[in-house]
Amino acid sequence: MATLLAIETSCDETAVAVIKNRQVCSSVVSSQTSIHQPYGGVVPEVASRKHLETINPAIAQAFSEAQLDWEDIDAIAATAAPGLVGALLVGTTAAKTLAIIHEKPFLGIHHLEGHIYAIYLTEPDLKPPFLSLLVSGGHTSLINVRKCGEYQTLGETRDDAAGEAFDKVARLLQLGYPGGPIIDKLAQQGNMKAFNLPEGRISLPDGGFHPYDTSFSGLKTAVWRLVQQLKQKENPLPIADIAASFQGTIAQALTKRVISCALDYGLETITIGGGVAANSTLRSKLIAAASKYKLRVIFPRIEFCTDNAAMIGCAAVEHFERGHTSPLSLGVYSRLPL
Numbered sequence: 325m326a327t328l329l330a331i332e333t334s335c336d337e338t339a340v341a342v343i344k345n346r347q348v349c350s351s352v353v354s355s356q357t358s359i360h361q362p363y364g365g366v367v368p369e370v371a372s373r374k375h376l377e378t379i380n381p382a383i384a385q386a387f388s389e390a391q392l393d394w395e396d397i398d399a400i401a402a403t404a405a406p407g408l409v410g411a412l413l414v415g416t417t418a419a420k421t422l423a424i425i426h427e428k429p430f431l432g433i434h435h436l437e438g439h440i441y442a443i444y445l446t447e448p449d450l451k452p453p454f455l456s457l458l459v460s461g462g463h464t465s466l467i468n469v470r471k472c473g474e475y476q477t478l479g480e481t482r483d484d485a486a487g488e489a490f491d492k493v494a495r496l497l498q499l500g501y502p503g504g505p506i507i508d509k510l511a512q513q514g515n516m517k518a519f520n521l522p523e524g525r526i527s528l529p530d531g532g533f534h535p536y537d538t539s540f541s542g543l544k545t546a547v548w549r550l551v552q553q554l555k556q557k558e559n560p561l562p563i564a565d566i567a568a569s570f571q572g573t574i575a576q577a578l579t580k581r582v583i584s585c586a587l588d589y590g591l592e593t594i595t596i597g598g599g600v601a602a603n604s605t606l607r608s609k610l611i612a613a614a615s616k617y618k619l620r621v622i623f624p625r626i627e628f629c630t631d632n633a634a635m636i637g638c639a640a641v642e643h644f645e646r647g648h649t650s651p652l653s654l655g656v657y658s659r660l661p662l
């Protein structure tokens with residue numbers, strides 16, 4: 325039984341949680357979205373400054389909501405990579421300071437491990453191996469989770485990540501930021517089959533296609549071309565149909581790859597993580613395809629799909645229970661392989 329305080333500040337959410345094994349005692353997420361919205365994306369320097377303002381109140385709130393004493397906390401964890409360096413520094417420095425003051429071990433956690441283990445908040449009894457699809461603003465990865473700390477990356481994006489594609493297409497349709505939730509809502513009123521868009525496949529030297537890698541930059545360009553063509557003849561633009569067709573294409577491309585990968589590697593359980601795991605079409609397509617092939621697909625609860633500290637706590641518990649801790653000299657890294 326381990327109780328951990330965890331901090332996540334890799335991008336634009338200041339998040340703090342207290343986790344007892346795989347149970348959430350408290351989870352505070354303070355989003356900076358409205359601050360970055362006028363810029364159409366996250367401004368790193370603005371993010372770091374806002375984290376600095378918010379981190380102490382978020383820690384105080386998470387701690388008081390958990391109704392525990394410092395003696396009950398076994399260790400303190402924070403995301404150390406990958407992410408915005410200035411933003412990561414705020415979270416890790418806060419965690420290290422608390423670790424020194426309260427004489428607790430410190431753990432630096434990989435952000436993607438957090439997204440993988442968010443599933444334990446929904447399925448505390450789940451055990452590896454399982455196939456994890458990580459779809460966020462910065463990643464589209466298919467990972468064979470063999471056991472804690474042993475990950476085999478089977479598929480990756482060659483250019484834009486899935487969430488990045490949602491954000492860029494939302495920008496070109498002038499819908500606002502972040503694009504994923506806005507497109508998802510609009511798509512529900514549109515026709516997925518209205519426009520035929522390319523899913524983006526990676527050619528192999530033998531003439532075939534890579535079975536698991538994705539490429540969404542061509543899809544984004546195809547949406548741009550479609551918009552230019554439609555502007556010549558339609559006013560207003562059929563935005564809901566464009567959103568639905570784009571979302572359907574991404575969801576279909578991901579579903580195809582996940583299912584073939586799970587079947588090829590004999591992995592019967594598929595888990596999803598990252599902000600795009602909240603997407604309604606991806607959820608319905610994956611559930612339908614998994615049931616057809618008698619595979620099990622599980623999604624984290626919506627609030628644990630996008631960045632949060634409970635998932636970082638979950639990953640930290642896995643490591644802490646195996647006796648892993650990090651030195652206080654641990655740095656932060658904008659990029660770091662899993």
Ligand code: KG4
Pocket residue numbers: 335459460461462463486487488490491502503504505508598599600601602603604629630631
């Ligand atoms: O995991 P996350 O919160 O942050 C990163 O680690 O990147 O993911 C954020 C991404 C954004 O690109 C956002 O547009 C996307 O997740 N997203 C969605 C949805 N909700 C968030 N994409 C599609 N559909 C959604 N419902």
Ligand code: ZN
Pocket residue numbers: 435439460461598599630631
């Ligand atoms: Zn994330």
